[in-house]
Amino acid sequence: MTPFAAPAGRPVPLAPETSAPAVRVRDLSISAGSIPLVHDVSFDVGAGQRVGIIGASGSGKTLTCMAVAGLLPPELAATGSVRVDGFGPDVLTASERELATMRGRLTGVVFQEPMTALNPTMRVDRQIMEAMRLHGGRAPRALDRAAAEAILREVGISDPRRIARSFPHELSGGQRQRVVIAIALANRPRLLICDEPTTALDVTVQATVLQLIDAQTSAAGSALLFISHDLAVVASVCDELLVMWQGTIVERGPVTTVLENPTHPHTRQLLADADVSLRTESARPGSGVP
Amino acid sequence: MWWQIVRRLLIFLVSALVASIVVFVLLTVVGDPARTALGTNATPQALAEMRLRMGLDRPITTQYLSWIGGMAHGDFGTSFVTQLPIGPQIGERLLVTLWLVAGGMVVALVVALPLGTLAALWHRRVAGWILSGLSQLGIAVPAFLAGILLIAAFAVELGWLPSGSYVVPATDPIGFLKHMVLPWASLGLVQGAVLARYVRSAVLDEMGQDYLRTARAKGMTLWRAVIRHGLRNASIPVLTVLGVQMITVLIGAVVVERVFVIPGIGSFLVDSVARQDRLAVQGIVVTIVVISLAVSFLVDTAYALIDPRLRRR
Amino acid sequence: MTAFMTPPTMPPMPEPALLTNPSAQRRNPLLLVGGVIVALIVATALVSFFWTPFPTILTDTDHLASPPGAGGHLLGTDLYGRDIASWLMVGAQTTLYVGIVAVGIAAVIGTPLGILAGMVRPAWSEFLMRITDIWLAFPALLMALIFATVFGASITSAMTAIGIASVPSFVRVVRSGTIVVMNADYVLAARVAGRRSPAIALKHVLPNIAGLVIVQCSVSYAIAILAEAALSYLGLAGGPTTPSWGLMLFQGQAVIAGDPLLVIWPGVAIGLAVLGFNLFGDGLRDRYDPRLSGR
Ligand SMILES: Nc1ncnc2c1ncn2[C@@H]1O[C@H](COP(=O)(O)OP(=O)(O)OP(=O)(O)O)[C@@H](O)[C@H]1O
Numbered sequence A: 001m002t003p004f005a006a007p008a009g010r011p012v013p014l015a016p017e018t019s020a021p022a023v024r025v026r027d028l029s030i031s032a033g034s035i036p037l038v039h040d041v042s043f044d045v046g047a048g049q050r051v052g053i054i055g056a057s058g059s060g061k062t063l064t065c066m067a068v069a070g071l072l073p074p075e076l077a078a079t080g081s082v083r084v085d086g087f088g089p090d091v092l093t094a095s096e097r098e099l100a101t102m103r104g105r106l107t108g109v110v111f112q113e114p115m116t117a118l119n120p121t122m123r124v125d126r127q128i129m130e131a132m133r134l135h136g137g138r139a140p141r142a143l144d145r146a147a148a149e150a151i152l153r154e155v156g157i158s159d160p161r162r163i164a165r166s167f168p169h170e171l172s173g174g175q176r177q178r179v180v181i182a183i184a185l186a187n188r189p190r191l192l193i194c195d196e197p198t199t200a201l202d203v204t205v206q207a208t209v210l211q212l213i214d215a216q217t218s219a220a221g222s223a224l225l226f227i228s229h230d231l232a233v234v235a236s237v238c239d240e241l242l243v244m245w246q247g248t249i250v251e252r253g254p255v256t257t258v259l260e261n262p263t264h265p266h267t268r269q270l271l272a273d274a275d276v277s278l279r280t281e282s283a284r285p286g287s288g289v290p
Numbered sequence B: 001m002w003w004q005i006v007r008r009l010l011i012f013l014v015s016a017l018v019a020s021i022v023v024f025v026l027l028t029v030v031g032d033p034a035r036t037a038l039g040t041n042a043t044p045q046a047l048a049e050m051r052l053r054m055g056l057d058r059p060i061t062t063q064y065l066s067w068i069g070g071m072a073h074g075d076f077g078t079s080f081v082t083q084l085p086i087g088p089q090i091g092e093r094l095l096v097t098l099w100l101v102a103g104g105m106v107v108a109l110v111v112a113l114p115l116g117t118l119a120a121l122w123h124r125r126v127a128g129w130i131l132s133g134l135s136q137l138g139i140a141v142p143a144f145l146a147g148i149l150l151i152a153a154f155a156v157e158l159g160w161l162p163s164g165s166y167v168v169p170a171t172d173p174i175g176f177l178k179h180m181v182l183p184w185a186s187l188g189l190v191q192g193a194v195l196a197r198y199v200r201s202a203v204l205d206e207m208g209q210d211y212l213r214t215a216r217a218k219g220m221t222l223w224r225a226v227i228r229h230g231l232r233n234a235s236i237p238v239l240t241v242l243g244v245q246m247i248t249v250l251i252g253a254v255v256v257e258r259v260f261v262i263p264g265i266g267s268f269l270v271d272s273v274a275r276q277d278r279l280a281v282q283g284i285v286v287t288i289v290v291i292s293l294a295v296s297f298l299v300d301t302a303y304a305l306i307d308p309r310l311r312r313r
Numbered sequence C: 001m002t003a004f005m006t007p008p009t010m011p012p013m014p015e016p017a018l019l020t021n022p023s024a025q026r027r028n029p030l031l032l033v034g035g036v037i038v039a040l041i042v043a044t045a046l047v048s049f050f051w052t053p054f055p056t057i058l059t060d061t062d063h064l065a066s067p068p069g070a071g072g073h074l075l076g077t078d079l080y081g082r083d084i085a086s087w088l089m090v091g092a093q094t095t096l097y098v099g100i101v102a103v104g105i106a107a108v109i110g111t112p113l114g115i116l117a118g119m120v121r122p123a124w125s126e127f128l129m130r131i132t133d134i135w136l137a138f139p140a141l142l143m144a145l146i147f148a149t150v151f152g153a154s155i156t157s158a159m160t161a162i163g164i165a166s167v168p169s170f171v172r173v174v175r176s177g178t179i180v181v182m183n184a185d186y187v188l189a190a191r192v193a194g195r196r197s198p199a200i201a202l203k204h205v206l207p208n209i210a211g212l213v214i215v216q217c218s219v220s221y222a223i224a225i226l227a228e229a230a231l232s233y234l235g236l237a238g239g240p241t242t243p244s245w246g247l248m249l250f251q252g253q254a255v256i257a258g259d260p261l262l263v264i265w266p267g268v269a270i271g272l273a274v275l276g277f278n279l280f281g282d283g284l285r286d287r288y289d290p291r292l293s294g295r
């Protein structure tokens, strides 16, 4: 298993300060007691690069990303190393206190389920302001509030003042996911981790949220680690692709290469499944897919 | 939200009314209050006179209305056993009991909140076992038994604290505290041990929620996330338990007041029961029941204040 | 390529946690400990019908308030020279008797009411729940004090009152169980097939909620023991010569400075009995409804 060498990705608008990869994962293994869940996973995400992970359900995609984000549940044991650019210690061995300085500042996470990702008893603006304050120090409240509203506007919320004063249950699924993205990007992290960010959303909303992630990571110059079941989605967002199966990476390479020339049977299977679903989708009247 | 509160208030008022009818029926209509007051070997003539004095010759609805109408402005009637007005006694003694209950609840909270939260955050299994054990013990040892044991230890063996009686806080605040420490502890420690288990499980529930992971992803440590985000949400299920416990403590105080010879509404109730003073029992029981119903009403209202999802409609 | 497909280090993926039944895998220590304590108390009460170390009415004037062992009294004697061990044994009788009658009353009234509340239309169900809310404002001790005023202080009035006060918790538990059963597929099918409600209640609901009722019995039993102890401590249950743990506490408290053991023994007995029935109830709950346990 040779470490993933990043070929030239798409041009990055805002060049990050360092040329080191945003994340360097080596020999990551995760187990629950004696049961291995993720095995010997190594990859890099270069600065500003966009890497997609696909794989069947239960193949370890989420666990891998949570390990990178320093959010593994305590009952799981991880070995290997995870280095995040700008963060001194190894993510796997760092203390919770150290990790807290990394999370939200160097890494941001967008979770799969927007309905539950926000605190139900706290107004949206406070949840965003909190993300900024944790790393940016204290600014006068009014300034923070204005900044929170500005971020909401950036993530495409047309009525930021009203939304800022709302509770999560008063928002639609798409709006909530936009808020989660706003929180994840509040400090312009070097790496944005998206764990199936559109799976729980309505089809009509999916495309706009994807565009948003695309545009916002470009604008912030963040690298992107993007999980999805949906090959079409990954192809449209990412440069590089990792295919996971039963806890290991079975195939990797530039998106076009992997999709056009799959070598591993599991990848072929995924492609075949996707093909079927693409075809049924295109069979629907009014669908724009040829 | 306001409509919710008004609705709850209406439910509370109707419930209180129904409860008062039940108490009235049990203590005035069932059996013969005149005979209860005079004893079994009263002459028929004395009984008839007593019935007249008690107003038992009037229609039942009139009796009820005059009783409840009197209570509306604090007149609980005059005892036919002690010949003393009941209302002022209830008022005076209720204050004492409220001190007792409030202190007990404070002790319970001071014990349960940190203990339960720490147990959720610390090594889960061991802390869970210890807390389960403590709360089982808490349930198994009723407050009055805890009181007796505390007296045996701290008043008799060690001699640190008085074993009973009551001091008015206004005249002697230090003495008041000294006398209340053991009663508060006996009501609060037991309930605190029980409450801690609920706090732990509520906090554990919140720790499994996605929003807490979001808070950590923002850059909070687990502890900070639990304290800033988790506790407020955990307080919603804990509040229910707290309401129930407050009623438990109020009832527990009835016996605890006996143990520590505190002149609260509980010892008034027990004395009145022993004297077969129906009218006094009737007034005291209605007071206690209405307080219980009011606590439930307040708990329900507090939900709406904590949880914005309940504020709609 | 095929060798790569099945890496040797990968065991099969673990099953999702929800599908594995926790109680099927581990032994149930709560049930065991609770069961042992309950069995011990029942055995003590049964034995006391035929044999006690000394008659409970005997006042051994040579050994007043004597320490354990003196004069053949295993646990010593109380202020009047009565044998503590014998009193504790017969006290178990009183406790169990009051508990059985009280829980019996509560279960017999509460279970049908709860099934009814779970099967009638939501508006009626809501109405019944409001009634139980009011009912709950009369806990066992308060109800017993009312009954003691109206009907006189006696064991009968105490256990009747405790039983009546325990009804609403049965109604609540049974109602929520019934609602779950009524929404199960097979019951929906039976209803679609035109089965009448009484038949459904007997054939489907009752067998399925039996576990809940038994658990509630155990929990209520513990509450009944507590209420009985409090009442006899207040002197409002049996008379001063009816052996009961609460009464022993009261009499012991008077001489607590001289002999704290006199309150310790009955205190331990009460605590142990309540603990036993609570653990037993928790254990049963684990057994009947693994989803509710696990904390
Ligand atoms: N806390 C945990 N304890 C034990 N096993 C776990 C835990 N979390 C995840 N697993 C197991 O690890 C495996 C990988 O889980 P993971 O969530 O990474 O899958 P995934 O690839 O993200 O799947 P999906 O596409 O369905 O989200 C699964 O088999 C899962 O059951």
Ligand SMILES: [Mg+2]
Binding pocket: A061, A062, A063, A195
């Ligand atoms: Mg996943």
